Amino acid sequence: MVNVKHFVIFIAVIFLSLFVAVLNKNDDMKLQEAKPVLRVFGYASFTGQWGAGPSLKQIFEKDCDCQVQFIQGSDSGILLQRLKLEGESLGADLVVGLDQFDLQKALAEQKWRELNISDLDVYDEVKPALQNNYFVPFDWGVISFVTRKGEFEKNPENFDDLLSPNLKRKIALQDPRTSSPGMQFLSWVIRAKGEEAGFKYIKKMMEQAHSFSPSWSSAYGLFSKKQAKTALSYVTSPVFHRVEEKNNDYIALEFNEGHPVQFEFAAIPESCRNCELAERFINLMLSDQGQKLIMQKSYMFPVVRNVKEGTVFADIPQFKTLGDFEIPSTQEVERLLKKWSDLRRGDSN
Amino acid sequence: MISRNIVRSFLLFYLLFPFLFLIYSFRIDSWPNLEELFWAFKNSFIQAFFSALFSLLLGLWVAMGLLSFSDGFRRRYRRIFEIICLLPNFLPPLFTLLALLNVVDPFPMGTIGIILAHTAINFGLVAVLITILVESKIGSLAELAEVEGCSRWQFLRYAFLPILRRDLLLLGLFVFAVCFSGFSIPLIVGGGTGTTIEVLIYEKIRLSSNWSEAVLLASFQSLFIFGITMVARKDVATNANRIVNFRFLRMPSGIAILVILSFLGFYGYIQGVIDGFKQVSAFYEIQSALIWNFLGSVAVGLSTGILSFASLLAIAFCSPSGWRERIMLGYVAPSTSLCCFAFLMFGMNEEFWPFVKIPLALNVLFLGALYRMGWDGILKSLASQIEIANSFGASSWLIFQEVVLPQVASRAALLSGIAAVWACGDYAASRILSHRDLTLAMTIETLMSSYRLGLATVLSLALVFCGALCFFFMTGVGRVFSRKSI
Amino acid sequence: MLVAFFESIKYVGHLLPISFLRVFMGYYYLQQALNKFNGDFLTRPRIADQIAEWLPASHAPNWYKIFVSSQIIPHWQTVAFIIVGLEFAIAVSYIIGYVVRPIALLAVLLCFNMLFFSGPMNEDLFKTFLTIHLIMAWVGAGRCLGFDYYFFKRRRGIWW
Known part of the structure; x- marks a missing residue:
């Protein structure tokens, strides 16, 4: 029997190796077919199986006679670092997923191609985000607190309501140093209350926060597991539960102060190899079909007008947003974060 | 001799590669803010120290429980308990944390919360390692002590602790080093004290692209751990693989505590799995x-x-x-x-x-x-x-x-x-x-x-x-x- | 093991000429397999076309023809994969001299099939190969300049 084992293992190894080689060969062959490859650099929830990326890729590859390849980075901050460090060797033709807090840094660290986006018919909330020529917004979300029906006798309507004693340690927040929505919250409070009053408020919020998670997913995970009564998320978050889980219990809370808007941008680095394809991909992302896909997969609002009409997204109540759009400078972001850190340090002492 | 020197040099180079490469790639031109560093260091140190201490104590207790399954037919079941012990190391931290938050309600956010979470994640691993240590080092001695009529306390006081002191110290150091550079757990349950040196490093890379400060912080962190390891005293060690009778060291309550903690912890996890199966x-x-x-x-x-x-x-x-x-x-x-x-x-x-x-x-x-x-x-x-x-x-x-x-x-x-x-x-x-x-x-x-x-x-x-x-x-x-x- | 590899020349030296033939056959099969792997043999129904063209004219028994038409032609992708895999296995086995005997028997099986699939111009070639593989299996060609000697020395048996 021992001798038979040698034979069986030998055959198995040969066939398994061939199997692996055939699978790899398929990829290689496609590359060898001399089709141009469009390399899209994006974050996991866009390029991953459940993101809009794979569906967009499928549609794009039908007509472009090219191949779309996704390069995945963990989040927009790390995305930019990789772009900076790996530079041209990364060969990114298109970068997807920067938010407004990354833009200044992205501009400072990388050269980008100018895009012609003046004729886009976008929602009014999106218009301010079109003020630069390098980054084009492809989706947007209104930041808000999300809760379950019945968690509150009276839903909070403003920041001060969040300071109520029965919310002590019940709000899942994100750390602004590691998470983009966390930074949005910090900026939201400061814009709504002014810097001094804002930081005073944040100091009080430290008592209310269940936790400052390193990422949106951890904070939302804590909230979905009922560890927190409310979490900082997006107005569109309840739609996910309604569509995918058939659960209508989740609602977004509207605040009198108005809500900040988070935009996600796409841009083409100057070092792109297939720049024209990248532009075409952006065009697909901004087409009605692309916008619909992004909306349905990422659970974010489309930027192009009339796309959400007739869908479940049209039923989402219009929250008052903080009208002005600003691209804060890197120094400003760092200054705010330092102040935030100092505040927490004081809080901990 | 030459081959040994080549392997030694290669190992040393491999381990130092990240430091050397980073220092070579990024010019060190700025220093981290000392106040900020001190704060992060203090947070890291406190939570790591107590996490290590409690992991060791709880691990020791559970190890005594595992030793109850060291001979005969019971040895077969020990594998199961060992897997339960190692389970928190398999899963992403959020899962362990969610299980823990289910058990401890309201969860004490802040330093106590971090220590609790780190202890919950590490005590099982520590228990498995202590069991192996005890078996290999003082098994026969425990048998002898029992025959000679030594009490459990006397054995622990005069044999167990003196012989295993250095190993326990190293194990403690292992947990300390892991917790010292913790990232997600301190942030999620840390309340105000969530900033560790690891978080500071991430912040430097992600937000300010300040690689030189990040490299300096990482070097500081490594040097600190390196420094305190030097404190660990040299000791003579023994090794044996004979299966011995551990009646003397058995503490079934250790298994009981493991079973209760795992049941409470994994109840929430299993619930999550059942919910997930719907989709x-x-x-x-x-x-x-x-x-x-x-x-x-x-x-x-x-x-x-x-x-x-x-x-x-x-x-x-x-x-x-x-x-x-x-x-x-x-x-x-x-x-x-x-x-x-x-x-x-x-x-x-x-x-x-x-x-x-x-x-x-x-x-x-x-x-x-x-x-x-x-x-x-x-x-x-x-x-x-x-x-x-x-x-x-x-x-x-x-x-x-x-x-x-x-x-x-x-x-x-x-x-x-x-x-x-x-x-x-x-x-x-x-x-x-x-x-x-x-x-x-x-x-x-x-x-x-x-x-x-x-x-x-x-x-x-x-x-x-x-x-x-x-x-x-x-x-x-x-x-x-x-x-x-x- | 490496020592045994070369030691075999000393003790089973009479098989040395056949071991050269074995390595050559291994090299031939490696080339064949690589050509198929790099070409479109695995992606296009070449084997199905070949069978459809030559099988009806071959001397194969009727039951075999029915079996091939109903089972092999529709599943040409799997068959192509198995053929390439077997060719690689024969190549590696013959070159390093490992499990040569059972692999040679598989090679005989492959040759038999190819005899019916490949048309009259290749018939002589496959008949020759058939004989060579049978001889390889008979003499245990892996025992000289091959790893089979190492196992034969320790375990004996008909597998080496």
């Missing part, structure tokens, strides 16, 4: 991707395990080597993100390279911890045998092959099995070094970032299976190598 049809369309992810996890887990196994054996081959051992004992890789960026910037990143770089990076990150988990002790216990073989004129290769390898292979395999389990659960390093979701852990993280916590919980079962597969494969490798004739 499991969503996996249908990506089943082939999941199969590849599973194979990817196995590949990363096994290659990290094999690499760790080879590295540990290489260290054993070089042993004894005086100052190099001290370096190994205190070695801590630079923070995860920095270490991975060093590997990312070096050479190619396409095609199969992530499968080479991820295990290489993970091995650098884990090796110091594995060494402190008892590798040092077992090598010391062989020092006299090596000396005798040396004086008989045996070559270093012959000594390694005939004396060292058969005695250390199974322990090396156990440690590398643990490394394989950690590698299966890793997503942070893989995320930086790969261009797409290669492993289950990465897919779980992606699922969580797109609202699908339930599906992620279900998928984590596959991750546990994958971790167990790698762990048992590595222990099997150990069995093969510990046979004398290869």
Whole structure:
């Protein structure tokens, strides 16, 4: 029997190796077919199986006679670092997923191609985000607190309501140093209350926060597991539960102060190899079909007008947003974060 | 001798590579803010110290419980308890944390919360390692003490603690080093004290792109751990593999506490899995991707395990080597993100390279911890045998092959099995070094970032299976190598 | 093991000429397999076309023809994969001299099939190959300049 084992293992190894080689060969062959490859650099929830990326890729590859390849980075901050460090060797033709807090840094660290986006018919909330020529917004979300029906006798309507004693340690927040929505919250409070009053408020919020998670997913995970009564998320978050889980219990809370808007941008680095394809991909992302896909997969609002009409997204109540759009400078972001850190340090002492 | 020196130099270079490469790549032109550093250091230190202390205490208790299953038919059941002990190491921290938050309600946020979470994650591993230590070092002594009529307290006071002091200290140091560089747990449950040096490093990279400060902070962190390891006193070690009667050290309450904690903890987890199963049809369309992810996890887990196994054996081959051992004992890789960026910037990143770089990076990150988990002790216990073989004129290769390898292979395999389990659960390093979701852990993280916590919980079962597969494969490798004739 | 590899020349030296033939056959099969792997043999129904063209004219028994038409032609992708896999297995086995006997029997099986699939111009070639493989299996060609000697020395048996 021992001798038979040698034979069986030998055959198995040969066939398994061939199997692996055939699978790899398929990829290689496609590359060898001399089709141009469009390399899209994006974050996991866009390029991953459940993101809009794979569906967009499928549609794009039908007509472009090219191949779309996704390069995945963990989040927009790390995305930019990789772009900076790996530079041209990364060969990114298109970068997807920067938010407004990354833009200044992205501009400072990388050269980008100018895009012609003046004729886009976008929602009014999106218009301010079109003020630069390098980054084009492809989706947007209104930041808000999300809760379950019945968690509150009276839903909070403003920041001060969040300071109520029965919310002590019940709000899942994100750390602004590691998470983009966390930074949005910090900026939201400061814009709504002014810097001094804002930081005073944040100091009080430290008592209310269940936790400052390193990422949106951890904070939302804590909230979905009922560890927190409310979490900082997006107005569109309840739609996910309604569509995918058939659960209508989740609602977004509207605040009198108005809500900040988070935009996600796409841009083409100057070092792109297939720049024209990248532009075409952006065009697909901004087409009605692309916008619909992004909306349905990422659970974010489309930027192009009339796309959400007739869908479940049209039923989402219009929250008052903080009208002005600003691209804060890197120094400003760092200054705010330092102040935030100092505040927490004081809080901990 | 020459071959040993080559292996030593190569190992040293491999371990120092991330530091050297980062210092070479980024000019150190600014210093971190000392006040900020001190604050992060204080937070890191306090939580790491108490986490290590409580992990050791609870681990010791549970280890006594595990010892109740050390002979006869009961030894078979010990594997199950050991897996339960190691389970928190299989899963992404959020799952363990959610299980813990289910048990402790209201959860004390802040330093106490961090200590609680770190203790919950690490005590099982510590318990398994203490059990092995006790069995290999003081088994016969416990038998003798019982025969001589020594009380349990006297034995613990005069034999157990003095003999195992250094090993326990090293184990404590291992937990300390792990917690000192903690990232997610301190942030989530830390309240105001969530900023550790690791968080500061991440902040420097992500927000300010200040690599020189990040490298300096990482070096400081490593030097600090290195410094305190120097405090660990040299001691004589012994090693035996005889199965002995541990009636004297048995403490069934240790098993009881393990069972109760696991039941409470995993109740929440199992609930999550059941909830997740309701949406499991969503996996249908990506089943082939999941199969590849599973194979990817196995590949990363096994290659990290094999690499760790080879590295540990290489260290054993070089042993004894005086100052190099001290370096190994205190070695801590630079923070995860920095270490991975060093590997990312070096050479190619396409095609199969992530499968080479991820295990290489993970091995650098884990090796110091594995060494402190008892590798040092077992090598010391062989020092006299090596000396005798040396004086008989045996070559270093012959000594390694005939004396060292058969005695250390199974322990090396156990440690590398643990490394394989950690590698299966890793997503942070893989995320930086790969261009797409290669492993289950990465897919779980992606699922969580797109609202699908339930599906992620279900998928984590596959991750546990994958971790167990790698762990048992590595222990099997150990069995093969510990046979004398290869 | 490496020592045994070369030691075999000393003790089973009379098989040395046949071991050269074995390595040559291994090299031939490696080339064949690589050509198929790099070409479109695995992606296009070449084998199905070949069978459809030559099988009806071959001397194969009727039951075999029915079996091939109903089972092999529709599953040409799997068959192509198995053929390439077997060719690689034969190549590696013959070159390093490992498990040569059972692999030679598989090669005989492959040759038989190819005899019916490949048309009259290749008939003589496959008949010759058939004989060579049978001889390989008979003499245990892996015992000289091959790893089979190492196992034969320790375990004996008909597998080496």
